[in-house]
Amino acid sequence: MKPRILVLFIFMLVIGLTFPAAAQDTNLLDACVETYDAAFDYFPEKITIDNATGFTVEYFNNYKVVTVTTPWSDATDPIQYVLVQCGTPTPESFVDAKVLEVPVQSIVTMSTSILPHLDAQGVLDKLVGIDTMLYTSNQTVIDAVAAGDIVEVGGSGAGTETNVEQLIDMQPDLIMTQRYSSSDTSYPALEATGLPVVINADFLDASPLGVAEWGKFISLFFNSEGEAQAQFEIVQSNYETLKALVADVETRPTVFSGTPYEGSWFMPGGQSYLAQLLADSGAAYLWADDTTIGSIPLDFETVFDTAIDADYWVNVLYLNTLADVQAMDERFIQFKAFQDGNIFSNGARQNGTGGLDYYEAGYANPDVILADLVKIFHPDLLADHELYFYKQLDSASG
Numbered sequence: 001m002k003p004r005i006l007v008l009f010i011f012m013l014v015i016g017l018t019f020p021a022a023a024q025d026t027n028l029l030d031a032c033v034e035t036y037d038a039a040f041d042y043f044p045e046k047i048t049i050d051n052a053t054g055f056t057v058e059y060f061n062n063y064k065v066v067t068v069t070t071p072w073s074d075a076t077d078p079i080q081y082v083l084v085q086c087g088t089p090t091p092e093s094f095v096d097a098k099v100l101e102v103p104v105q106s107i108v109t110m111s112t113s114i115l116p117h118l119d120a121q122g123v124l125d126k127l128v129g130i131d132t133m134l135y136t137s138n139q140t141v142i143d144a145v146a147a148g149d150i151v152e153v154g155g156s157g158a159g160t161e162t163n164v165e166q167l168i169d170m171q172p173d174l175i176m177t178q179r180y181s182s183s184d185t186s187y188p189a190l191e192a193t194g195l196p197v198v199i200n201a202d203f204l205d206a207s208p209l210g211v212a213e214w215g216k217f218i219s220l221f222f223n224s225e226g227e228a229q230a231q232f233e234i235v236q237s238n239y240e241t242l243k244a245l246v247a248d249v250e251t252r253p254t255v256f257s258g259t260p261y262e263g264s265w266f267m268p269g270g271q272s273y274l275a276q277l278l279a280d281s282g283a284a285y286l287w288a289d290d291t292t293i294g295s296i297p298l299d300f301e302t303v304f305d306t307a308i309d310a311d312y313w314v315n316v317l318y319l320n321t322l323a324d325v326q327a328m329d330e331r332f333i334q335f336k337a338f339q340d341g342n343i344f345s346n347g348a349r350q351n352g353t354g355g356l357d358y359y360e361a362g363y364a365n366p367d368v369i370l371a372d373l374v375k376i377f378h379p380d381l382l383a384d385h386e387l388y389f390y391k392q393l394d395s396a397s398g
Helices: 003-014 112-120 139-147 164-170 186-191 208-212 214-219 225-245 273-280 300-307 322-328 330-334 336-340 366-377
Strands: 055-059 063-068 079-085 098-102 107-109 127-130 174-177 197-199 254-257 264-268 295-298 312-314
Touching: 107 112, 112 127, 112 214, 112 225, 127 139, 127 164, 164 186, 174 186, 186 197, 208 214, 208 225, 208 273, 208 366, 214 225, 225 273, 225 366, 254 264, 254 273, 254 300, 264 273, 264 300, 273 366, 295 300, 300 330, 312 336, 312 366, 322 330, 322 336, 330 336
Parallel strands: 079 098, 107 127, 107 174, 174 197, 254 312
Antiparallel strands: 055 063, 063 079, 264 295
């Protein structure tokens, strides 16, 4: 140390002063601020939003303003959350916003799509409650429920009313839920408790990467933005690489999706999540020109007339063999895809109660779904890939 600096250092020690602390280069994951400095940036690790359209975030030194732009399908107003670093003062300028301290140390989730992000960001140990384990594929969560470390609180996913009293007793730092429309009364019931309830609207983002990017939304509550950003960049890179692989294929096989339910065939719209996956995987979706984001209710005759000669039939749920398909409706054997054996289910990873990992880990990892679809439609381009979320229905009698 140079003489003048050494003298200054000794002088500061004598009069009780210290040098400024080194800049914080990571977000606080498990701690609160002990000595608040208004000029200090407590969130050096930040996210960027590149694909998701349903939420925004604005960073300030000690708090984040998070806005869910369309919290449910028929919502007329956004919902705003102010996330304040614990140990620092709450801003006074947000009258209507919901204020929460971060990083949260306990969470209850009401949708399986949240779980893979908690796992990937290393905060699954903060999970203290779920709506139900019936549709969960994460073995760590299943084991923790069995051990009593994670409790089931009920809800629409479980086909029961949410146990509000149980949640009040638990006092979690965060309850992350979903509301599909204003007719859903479970969210208002949770809100009435005064507990910290947050809406996650990942399902309203139609693009596969947009849905996956809601992992960054989750990270805002745990200060785990650095990990979420890194994880998503891997998924996005893989996805874009696969999309480029099939961009110039000469032949795009025709494809349709699903099966009838109670007299209607709910075909994914041309602007839907699955429609984009099919386009990006080098297939020609027969309803690609439709402008619907959700599903289109069709009768059998309409689907039959359009898809009778389609090359592939995908997302046939809870069916394992061609015999199962024939047993559902004898007319199905007339489809070319049936005759060629080109029918694929997205239920390869299914738990004992019917829960599909496609709608859990798959939503966080659309690159793996895309790899499956590329393998199905263009097997020569991904010779070494083994189907993960998808399986081809075999010709066994069941």
